[in-house]
Amino acid sequence: MKTLYILLCCFCVGVTLAQSDIASLEYFFDEDPGIGLATNINIDPDAETINQSFSISTATLTEGTHRLFIRAINSNGDISLYEHKTFRIAPITETNTSDIVEAEYFFNQDPGIGLATALDLTDAETIDETLPVSTSGLPVGTHRLFVRVKNSNNEWSLYEHKTFKVNPITETNTSDIVEAEYFFNQDPGIGLATALDLADAETINETLPVSTSGLPVGTHRLFVRVKNSNNEWSLYEHKTFKVNPITETNTSDIVAAEYFIDVDPGLGNGMAISITGDIIDEDFSITTSGSLAQGDHYLHIRVLNSNGEWSLYERQPFEVDGTLGINSVDISEIRCFPNPTSENLNITLPDHIQIQKLKLYDITGKQVIEIDKHVESLAMSSLKNGIYLLILDTNKGQLSKRIIKN
Numbered sequence: 001m002k003t004l005y006i007l008l009c010c011f012c013v014g015v016t017l018a019q020s021d022i023a024s025l026e027y028f029f030d031e032d033p034g035i036g037l038a039t040n041i042n043i044d045p046d047a048e049t050i051n052q053s054f055s056i057s058t059a060t061l062t063e064g065t066h067r068l069f070i071r072a073i074n075s076n077g078d079i080s081l082y083e084h085k086t087f088r089i090a091p092i093t094e095t096n097t098s099d100i101v102e103a104e105y106f107f108n109q110d111p112g113i114g115l116a117t118a119l120d121l122t123d124a125e126t127i128d129e130t131l132p133v134s135t136s137g138l139p140v141g142t143h144r145l146f147v148r149v150k151n152s153n154n155e156w157s158l159y160e161h162k163t164f165k166v167n168p169i170t171e172t173n174t175s176d177i178v179e180a181e182y183f184f185n186q187d188p189g190i191g192l193a194t195a196l197d198l199a200d201a202e203t204i205n206e207t208l209p210v211s212t213s214g215l216p217v218g219t220h221r222l223f224v225r226v227k228n229s230n231n232e233w234s235l236y237e238h239k240t241f242k243v244n245p246i247t248e249t250n251t252s253d254i255v256a257a258e259y260f261i262d263v264d265p266g267l268g269n270g271m272a273i274s275i276t277g278d279i280i281d282e283d284f285s286i287t288t289s290g291s292l293a294q295g296d297h298y299l300h301i302r303v304l305n306s307n308g309e310w311s312l313y314e315r316q317p318f319e320v321d322g323t324l325g326i327n328s329v330d331i332s333e334i335r336c337f338p339n340p341t342s343e344n345l346n347i348t349l350p351d352h353i354q355i356q357k358l359k360l361y362d363i364t365g366k367q368v369i370e371i372d373k374h375v376e377s378l379a380m381s382s383l384k385n386g387i388y389l390l391i392l393d394t395n396k397g398q399l400s401k402r403i404i405k406n
Contacts, residue, residue, distance in 0.1 A: 293398030
C-alpha cells in the first residue's frame with residue numbers, strides 16, 4: 001500500500017502566550033495521547049507565530065474519517081489550545097493489469113465460482129463483444145442473468161447481472177382448417193355446436209351466414225371456433241350483438257281520429273277529427289275552450305284503423321295566457337318549487353288565494369293525485385320520474401303547471 005500524506009498549507013498557530021516565542025509543535029490523530037506525548041513537528045527557530053507548510057504522514061491510519069490535532073508550547077512551557085482539521089482516508093484504487101482468461105454465466109442461483117456455464121472468449125484486458133447465452137430450458141416468467149470473469153492471477157470479478165423475461169412460445173398452425181362451428185351464449189360442447197360450411201384452407205377470410213331466428217329480443221354473444229386436420233380445435237372468437245324487436249308496419253286504413261286536452265276521457269271518447277285517406281298529413285284548427293285553466297296544457301291526438309286498433313297518441317304542449325283581469329294577475333303570482341323536484345313540491349300563494357282542489361295528471365292524461373282542500377305542499381317521492389300536469393282550482397280561478405319529477 002502506498003504511503004499517503006496530507007499537506008497542511010499555511011497552517012497557522014497564532015497563539016500568544018505571555019508574549020513568549022513558540023518553542024515546539026506536536027500533533028496527534030483522533031485521540032489525545034497527553035500533553036508532550038504527541039508527535040513532534042520540526043519548526044523554524046523560535047518565533048511568535050508560525051506560518052509554514054508541514055507534511056504529516058497518514059500511512060498508519062485506517063480507511064475512513066479522521067481528525068488531525070496540532071498544539072504549540074512556548075518558551076515558558078505554556079500549552080496552547082489545539083487547532084484541528086477533519087479529513088478522510090479513501091481506499092486505494094487497484095488497477096487490474098492482468099488479462100481476462102475465463103468468463104462464466106448462470107441464471108437466478110449461483111452454482112459456485114467456476115461451476116457456472118463457460119463463455120467462449122479471447123484473452124484480453126477488457127471484453128466488449130456480444131456473446132450468445134441460451135435460455136432454453138428456462139420456464140416462462142422473469143429471470144436474472146449473472147456474468148463474471150477470471151483474470152490470469154486466478155482472481156474472479158464481482159458479477160454483472162441483467163433481469164429479463166421469458167415469454168410463452170407462439171405456436172404457428174400449419175395444418176388446414178377442416179371444420180368450423182358456432183353457438184350463441186352457452187357452449188353446448190366441442191363438436192356439438194352448429195356447423196359452418198367452408199372449404200379446407202390454412203386460413204378463413206370470408207362472410208358466412210349465421211341465423212339469429214329463435215333468439216329472444218336482447219343482447220347475445222356469438223362464438224365461433226375451428227378444427228384443423230390434426231383434429232385440434234382452436235380457441236373461439238366471439239362477438240356481442242343485439243336482437244331488436246320487430247317493427248310492425250300498419251297496412252290498415254285510418255277510419256277515425258280524436259283529440260283531448262290534458263285529461264284522457266277514454267278511447268273513443270275524445271273530440272272527433274274529420275279525416276280522409278289512409279294517412280293523415282294536414283293541418284287542423286282546434287278551438288280551445290274558455291274554461292281552460294291559465295298556464296300549461298297538452299294536446300293529445302290518436303287514430304283508429306280499420307282493424308279496430310287505436311294508435312299511441314301524439315302530444316303537443318301549449319300555454320294559455322291569462323286575461324287582463326285582476327284574477328289573472330293574482331293567479332300568475334302562484335309559485336310551485338322546486339321544479340324539477342324529487343320529493344316535495346312547495347306551493348306559495350298570495351294571502352287572499354285559497355286552493356279548493358288539486359289534481360295531478362301524468363303525461364298520458366291519467367289522474368294520479370286528487371286533493372279536495374287547501375294545501376301548500378305536495379308529496380311526489382312515490383311517483384315515477386317523468387312529466388306531470390298540476391291543475392289548481394282556487395277561489396280566484398284555475399292554474400295549470402307543468403311539473404317534472406326526477
